[in-house]
Amino acid sequence: MTDPKTQTGSRQDEFEFFEESNALWWITLAPTTWAVHFVLAYGGTAVWCAKFGETQGVTVARLSIAGLTVLALGFIGWLGWRSVRRWKPRQNDMEDLSHPEGRHEFLGHAAFLLCIISAIGVVYVAMPALFITTCR
Amino acid sequence: MIRSLAGSGRRLVAMALMMALAGCAGRQSALSPAGEDASWLHDLWIVMLVGAVILWTALNGLFFFVTRVRPNDWPERHANRLIIGGGVIFPTVLVGTLLAYGLSMMPHMRADGDGLVVKVRAEEWWWRVEYWPAGATAPIVTANEIRLPTGQRTELLLDANKYIHSFWVPALGGKMDMFPGRxxxxTLRPETPGVYRGQCAEFCGPSHALMAFEAVILTPGDFAAWLEAEAAPAAPPATPEAQRGQTLFRDEGCGACHAVRGTEFDGLVGPDLTHLASRQSLGAGIMEVTREDLTDWIAHTRDIKPEVAMPAYDWLEAAELADLAAYLEGLK
Structure with a gap:
């Protein structure tokens, strides 16, 4: 007979492991958004200019990049907000994050920092669309 | 002793500075602009340099400050402010501003031309050049030299025969790659008349470094006069020596590869020679159009320019080479 207490502990461990492995995926979401935004912005513009650039100009591509950028920044903002909630900066200082018990909060902190760099990356990637008004 | 060492040090620094600054001038320098596009790039370079120096100094200064000047523990709030302000916000804003400044120049560089179109095809290892003035139905063909008027934007259409090359006249503007089949x-808008130097800027084979050209910038009046002269057929040989040279040109089969308009020579493999002697250079920017260089080139092409298509005519007698050179010297 298994001790019910041990069983509960094991389930608890499994749940925590599941949650942390999810958190590992979670921290990749913002950089992935940045990468997808990059590929769509540059790849989409290249295809548009090759197929329609001479006759229809680049306005559609620029507006699409603007829309994509708003979507990407909105999603990264939401990820950042959720990451801060996981991090709980008011309840944890940096020392807390360096212990195994603070792994959950540490992953929230890391995800938040990746959200910041990804948001900067998305803005930099989109900036050419603000200035360049032709497919040439 | 120390004073004399300090004096020598100062002299060395002054000499190094003078040598470095001397490298900024000259007819093949992006830091000595002679056109609108090159001026933009010059300004961009200065702004980027200043931005990079500020960023480098500020960040390294910050590292120095926290590791050497105040290496003791910092209150967490202050440390956070320093890291977020100095390590995140400041570089992001500075790099973003530099990016915006650089991008704001790009629309100007994609401006339309004012009418004149110059087509340049990169060959191995020389430049085939065609001038298409506004409304022209046939080009004026020349080679290994670009002439452009001041005060107007000329459109350059570039491609290549076999390898990838790159067209670059640093004093006039940025570089542009040249691809076979594409x-x-x-566009370039030169401003200061003069003779500048262009160079292939993409490694293209054994004679890549010997693939240069002169870019001659003329006032609009001078350019129109030059273009009219360039469109005319070649002058017939004026001296007995040049006449013998023309006969040799025919007998040796030179006309199978080179065109001389106004004669039966209509080869398309090598550079057009109709007005060779009016050009600033020979062999794509590497020699002068003098009797001595012409004979040297004809007799030793592949020693001078490795793997060039033109064979060396080293079996010709010195007198025959002189006659050929005399004929070519008359093609003004």
Missing amino acids: ETRM
Whole structure:
């Protein structure tokens, strides 16, 4: 007979492991958004200019990049907000994050920092669309 | 002793500075602009340099400050402010501003031309050049030299025969790659008359470093006069020596590869020679159009320019080479 207490502990461990492995995926979401935004912005513009650039100009591509950028920044903002909630900066200082018990909060902190760099990356990637008004 | 060492040090620094600054001038320098596009690039370079120096100094200064000047523990709030302000916000804003400044120049560089179109095809290892003035139905063909008027934007359409090359006249503007089977485009608006140097800027084979050209910038009046002269057929040989040279040119089969308009020579393999002697250079920017260099080139082409298509005519007698050179010297 298994001790019910041990069983509960094991389930608890499994749940925590599941949650942390999810958190590992979670921290990749913002950089992935940045990468997808990059590929769509540059790849989409290249295809548009090759197929329609001479006759229809680049306005559609620029507006699409603007829309994509708003979507990407909105999603990264939401990820950042959720990451801060996981991090709980008011309840944890940096020392807390360096212990195994603070792994959950540490992953929230890391995800938040990746959200910041990804948001900067998305803005930099989109900036050419603000200035360049032709497919040439 | 220390004073004399300090004096020598100062002299060395002054000499190094003078040598470095001397490298900024000259007819093949992006830091000595002679056109609108090159001026933009010059300004961009200065702004980027200043931005990079500020960023480098500030960040390294910050590292120095926290590791050497105040290496003791910092209150967490202050440390956070320093890291977020100095390590995140400041570089992001500075790099973003530099990016915006650089991008704001790009629309100007994609401006339309004012009418004149110059087509340049990169060959191995020389430049085939065609002038298409506004409304022209046939080009004026020349080679290994670009002439452009001041005060107007000329459109350059670029491609290549076999390898990838790159067209670059640093004093006039940025560089543009040239691809076989694909046309690239740039426009240039020169401002200061003079003779500048262009160079292939993409490694293209054994004679890449010997693939240069002169870019001659003329006032609009001078350019129109030059273009009219360039469109005319070649002058017939004026001296007995040049006449013998023309006969040799025919007998040796030179006309199978080179065109001389106004004669039966209509080869398309090598550079057009109709007005060779009016050009600033020979062999794509590497020699002068003098009797001595012409004979040297004809007799030793592949020693001078490795793997060039033109064979060396080293079996010709010195007198025959002189006659050929005399004929070519008369093609003004």
